[in-house]
Amino acid sequence: MSEWVPQSVSEQARKFLAMPPVRQNMPALDDTPGWERMVEQTDQLLLQRFLGVELPVESEETEIDGVHTYVLRTQGLPDDAPVYLSLHGGALILGGGEVCRLMGSITAMTSAMITWAVDYRMPPRHPFPAALDDCVTAYRALLKERDPRDIVVGGGSAGGNLAAALLLRAKEEGLPMPSALVLITPEVDLTESGDSFHTNRDFDNIAASLMEVNQLYANGHDLAHPHLSPLFGDLAGFPPTFLQTGTRDLFLSNTVRMHRRLRAAGIQAELHVFEAMPHGGFGGATPEDLELHAELRRFLDAHRRPAADPGAAS
Amino acid sequence: MSEWVPQSVSEQARKFLAMPPVRQNMPALDDTPGWERMVEQTDQLLLQRFLGVELPVESEETEIDGVHTYVLRTQGLPDDAPVYLSLHGGALILGGGEVCRLMGSITAMTSAMITWAVDYRMPPRHPFPAALDDCVTAYRALLKERDPRDIVVGGGSAGGNLAAALLLRAKEEGLPMPSALVLITPEVDLTESGDSFHTNRDFDNIAASLMEVNQLYANGHDLAHPHLSPLFGDLAGFPPTFLQTGTRDLFLSNTVRMHRRLRAAGIQAELHVFEAMPHGGFGGATPEDLELHAELRRFLDAHRRPAADPGAAS
Numbered sequence: 001m002s003e004w005v006p007q008s009v010s011e012q013a014r015k016f017l018a019m020p021p022v023r024q025n026m027p028a029l030d031d032t033p034g035w036e037r038m039v040e041q042t043d044q045l046l047l048q049r050f051l052g053v054e055l056p057v058e059s060e061e062t063e064i065d066g067v068h069t070y071v072l073r074t075q076g077l078p079d080d081a082p083v084y085l086s087l088h089g090g091a092l093i094l095g096g097g098e099v100c101r102l103m104g105s106i107t108a109m110t111s112a113m114i115t116w117a118v119d120y121r122m123p124p125r126h127p128f129p130a131a132l133d134d135c136v137t138a139y140r141a142l143l144k145e146r147d148p149r150d151i152v153v154g155g156g157s158a159g160g161n162l163a164a165a166l167l168l169r170a171k172e173e174g175l176p177m178p179s180a181l182v183l184i185t186p187e188v189d190l191t192e193s194g195d196s197f198h199t200n201r202d203f204d205n206i207a208a209s210l211m212e213v214n215q216l217y218a219n220g221h222d223l224a225h226p227h228l229s230p231l232f233g234d235l236a237g238f239p240p241t242f243l244q245t246g247t248r249d250l251f252l253s254n255t256v257r258m259h260r261r262l263r264a265a266g267i268q269a270e271l272h273v274f275e276a277m278p279h280g281g282f283g284g285a286t287p288e289d290l291e292l293h294a295e296l297r298r299f300l301d302a303h304r305r306p307a308a309d310p311g312a313a314s
Numbered sequence: 315m316s317e318w319v320p321q322s323v324s325e326q327a328r329k330f331l332a333m334p335p336v337r338q339n340m341p342a343l344d345d346t347p348g349w350e351r352m353v354e355q356t357d358q359l360l361l362q363r364f365l366g367v368e369l370p371v372e373s374e375e376t377e378i379d380g381v382h383t384y385v386l387r388t389q390g391l392p393d394d395a396p397v398y399l400s401l402h403g404g405a406l407i408l409g410g411g412e413v414c415r416l417m418g419s420i421t422a423m424t425s426a427m428i429t430w431a432v433d434y435r436m437p438p439r440h441p442f443p444a445a446l447d448d449c450v451t452a453y454r455a456l457l458k459e460r461d462p463r464d465i466v467v468g469g470g471s472a473g474g475n476l477a478a479a480l481l482l483r484a485k486e487e488g489l490p491m492p493s494a495l496v497l498i499t500p501e502v503d504l505t506e507s508g509d510s511f512h513t514n515r516d517f518d519n520i521a522a523s524l525m526e527v528n529q530l531y532a533n534g535h536d537l538a539h540p541h542l543s544p545l546f547g548d549l550a551g552f553p554p555t556f557l558q559t560g561t562r563d564l565f566l567s568n569t570v571r572m573h574r575r576l577r578a579a580g581i582q583a584e585l586h587v588f589e590a591m592p593h594g595g596f597g598g599a600t601p602e603d604l605e606l607h608a609e610l611r612r613f614l615d616a617h618r619r620p621a622a623d624p625g626a627a628s
Contacts, residue, residue, distance in 0.1 A: 006509040008567065195320040195561055195590035203513050247509055247566055253322065256561060256587040263586075263609065271585050272577075273570040276509035295577065 002202050009276050012286040017248075017276060021205040026212040035124040035216065039093055046090075046099050057105040064141045067134045068119040070101045072108040082150040082304055083142055084113040085178070087135060087166070089157030089280070091210050092187070092217045093122050106284075110293045111300055113152065116142060120162070127219035132227060135166045136173070143175060149305050151178040154242075157251070157280060160186020164230035164258070167238055180303040181241040182296065185251045185279050186258060188231040190214040190223040194253025207250040207279035235262050241269040242299045244292060246277020270299065316516050323590050326600040331562075331590060335519040340526040349438040349530065353407055360404075360413050371419040378455045381448045382433040384415045386422040396464040396618055398427040399456055399492070401449060401480070403471030403594070405524050406501070406531045407436050420598075424607045425614055427466065430456060434476070441533035446541060449480045450487070457489060463619050465492040468556075471565070471594060474500020478544035478572070481552055494617040495555040496610065499565045499593055500572060502545040504528040504537040508567025521564040521593035545572055554582040556613045558606060560591020584613065 005017045024042070027034030060071040073081070086107040088095040095103060096119050104117025120134035142151055155163040160183040167181060192209060201208075218228055226233030231254065241262055245255035255271070262269040272295055274288050281289045319331045338356070341348030374385040387395070400421040402409040409417060410433055418431025434448035456465055469477040474497040481495060506523060515522075532542055540547030545568065555576055559569035569585070576583040586609055588602050595603045 002513075004512055006507070006512065006567075008507050008509055008571065193320070193322050195322055198318055198320065199316075199514070199517050199562065247570060248513065252561055252587075253320075253589055257322065257589050259586075260588065260605070264605070271587060272573075273566075273585060273587060274574065275567055275571050291574070291578070 001205065006276050009282070010287045013276065013282040013288055016282040016286065017205065017278070019205055021208075023208055029212070029216055032124045035093070039122075039124075042094050043090075043096070043099050046095065047102070053102075055102075055105045055109055057108045059101060059105070061101075064116075065137050067137050067141075069138060070104050070115075070117040070119065072101070072104045072115040072117055074108055074112060077112070077114055081114050082152065082179075083146050084108070084111045084115045084300075085135075085139060085142055085151060085153045085163075086115050086117045087120070087153075087155035087159035087162040088117060089155065089159045089184075091213050092131065092158040092161065093124075093213050095158075096120075096122060107154070110296060111152070112297070113300070123213075123216045123219070128217050128221055128228060131162060131217075132165050132169060135162050136169050139166055139170060139178075140175065148176040149179045152180045152182060152300060152303070153178045154180075154182025154184070155186070156184035158187050160184060161188055161190070161228075161230065164188055164233070165227050168226050168230055168233045171234075171237060177237060177239045179305070180239050180300065182299075183241060183243045183255070183258060185245045185249050185255055186243070187251060188254050188258050189229045190218065191229055194251075194257060196250060196252035196254075200248055200250050200252060203248040204250040204278040205248075209250075231258055231261060235265040235267060238262060238265065238267045240303055241267060242272070242296060243269060244272045244274070244296070246274040246279075246281075248276050248278045250279050315519065320590050323596075324601045327590065327596040327602055330596040330600065331519065331592070333519055335522075337522055343526070343530055346438045349407070353410075353436075353438075356408050357404075357410070357413050360409065361416070369416075369419045369423055371422045373415060373419070375415075378430075379451050381451050381455075383452060384418050384429075384431040384433065386415070386418050386429040386431060388422055388426060391426070391428055395428045396466065396493075397456055397460055398422070398425045398429045398614075399449075399453060399465060399467045400429050400431045401434070401467075401469035401473035401476040402431060403469065403473045403498075405527050406445065406472040406475065407438075407527050409472075410434075410436060421468070424610060425466070426611070427614070437527075437530045437533070442531050442535055442542060445476060445531075446479050446483060449476050450483050453480055453484060454489065462490040463493045466494045466496060466614060466617070467492045468494075468496025468498070469500070470498035472501050474498060475502055475504070475542075475544065478502055478547070479541050482540050482544055482547045485548075485551060491551060491553045493619070494553050494614065496613075497555060497557045497569070497572060499559045499563050499569055500557070501565060502568050502572050503543045504532065505543055508565075508571060510564060510566035510568075514562055514564050514566060517562040518564040518592040519562075523564075545575060549576050549579040549581060552576060552579065552581045554584075554617055556584055556586070556610060558586045558588070558610070560588040560593070560595075562590050562592045564593050 100119045108115040121130040259271040402414045414433045422429035435444040573585040
């Protein structure tokens with residue numbers, strides 16, 4: 001791992017880049033209790049990271065056609081406000097429960113939309129396609145409550161995988177597209193074929209190869225299937241898409257390849273790449289992270305239909 | 315230099331990435347004949363690369379207020395067609411004369427605009443600000459012939475440096491902005507402070523640090539001055555901008571930082587990052603290079619005012 005830190009980012013970002021890399025040994029594929037211990041311990045670490053930053057977000061826990069979901073909103077939002085369907089990150093194995101709620105609260109703050117944070121089922125007990133099925137169930141339920149023009153689907157990392165795969169499933173099942181898609185350093189290629197899995201291996205101090213988890217998730221299914229690696233799907237008809245990554249991101253190639261495939265399919269898609277940023281940002285409160293939030297908010301506002309004219313055709 | 319080549323690009327691109335790196339020893343700063351020999355030999359190599367690909371472009375050689383310029387156009391373009399002011403690459407020392415004409419011919423083909431390819435003066439005989447002065451002279455002359463809404467300014471690598479610096483100078487001198495700016499893997503930071511000068515050092519098989527040339531060009535001026543490193547200039551008021559780079563590009567950081575600074579200044583700017591691409595593309599005829607040309611053409615068409623309504627206010 002390279003210890004070199006550039007001067008071209010904020011002081012807070014430089015401190016983040018100087019942190020020793022996060023690297024984790026994975027259990028054997030069939031060691032279910034081992035995976036459960038790893039998930040519990042890692043989620044506890046994530047919660048500690050979130051401690052003390054409870055956000056001013058109203059939180060409601062609910063079951064949506066059997067799928068555990070948090071409905072989150074900042075104060076003052078009307079009941080019929082547009083909805084952000086938020087699919088949490090965590091390598092398709094982490095980030096459930098309370099972590100899901102807290103990550104969803106950040107999305108609720110950033111988007112200023114009612115946020116449905118889907119606490120989808122995950123391995124080791126619930127491998128593919130359980131998580132994706134849950135996302136489709138939540139999206140179907142949301143379409144009964146909102147015009148698709150008042151829905152955004154988004155996620156970071158593993159959540160970006162599910163967000164893009166959800167839209168592929170929605171197309172196949174004849175469901176309408178949402179108004180916009182948000183892919184934050186998305187894990188859209190579980191085969192890890194992109195160049196940055198090699199070139200950024202020694203520069204991303206957060207992410208490392210997740211191939212063992214990917215295999216646990218796939219449970220014998222082909223990793224290259226578009227429902228597992230939506231990068232390889234037919235992206236025609238996708239809505240306007242916001243994509244973000246960093247030059248040190250292990251998923252840099254995932255993100256820029258997805259951008260190019262969307263563009264090749266004729267989709268309006270905008271790419272934002274942050275200097276020296278590893279997977280998932282600089283820790284949440286740096287000038288760079290805040291700049292990303294502002295850029296995303298601008299995108300969401302630009303793709304929201306005017307509240308004063310809810311019946312207008314888009 | 316890493317010899318690993320990804321499978322995530324076209325077969326032609328993989329061949330290009332497998333080529334041994336281009337690395338050149340530079341003469342001492344005060345060895346003017348040594349620099350002249352290096353420039354002549356390298357330009358001859360560039361010409362050999364272009365041999366046999368004379369494009370169907372009409373070429374006229376002219377002096378514009380003393381600045382040697384090629385006026386290039388594809389057949390059938392009307393005399394009053396919009397003009398692309400094209401500033402060639404070549405590290406601020408290479409690419410003059412016949413190389414300038416041939417690179418400008420590619421721009422004429424890609425843009426379908428009348429192309430003014432400025433054969434600006436360069437070191438070792440003509441250091442900063444000679445090149446930039448020539449670009450300003452050509453732009454001033456062009457503004458006498460065209461509405462600024464019918465002008466695009468663009469360049470790759472060193473040409474991207476001059477294109478952005480030209481707009482800074484234009485602002486300072488009260489000249490109007492062109493309709494659009496094109497920055498292809500631009501050398502906007504002669505101090506080379508970006509992270510990718512470090513992280514991509516072993517992955518870009520085309521570009522290496524140009525610090526010795528930068529010092530020759532600057533001739534004692536501060537490399538961080540916005541006229542030498544436009545990344546550090548005030549970008550407010552810039553026109554819509556197209557930026558392109560690759561994940562292996564030594565100038566990846568140059569490009570994404572320029573994109574972020576433009577966005578922070580409220581400028582409409584779009585970023586395109588190509589998988590595993592080193593500085594300057596995959597050699598010119600790969601699917602990826604052609605995709606870039608198509609994307610650029612789409613941008614130029616979108617920012618061209620309708621020919622049928624030349625008097626309309628924008």
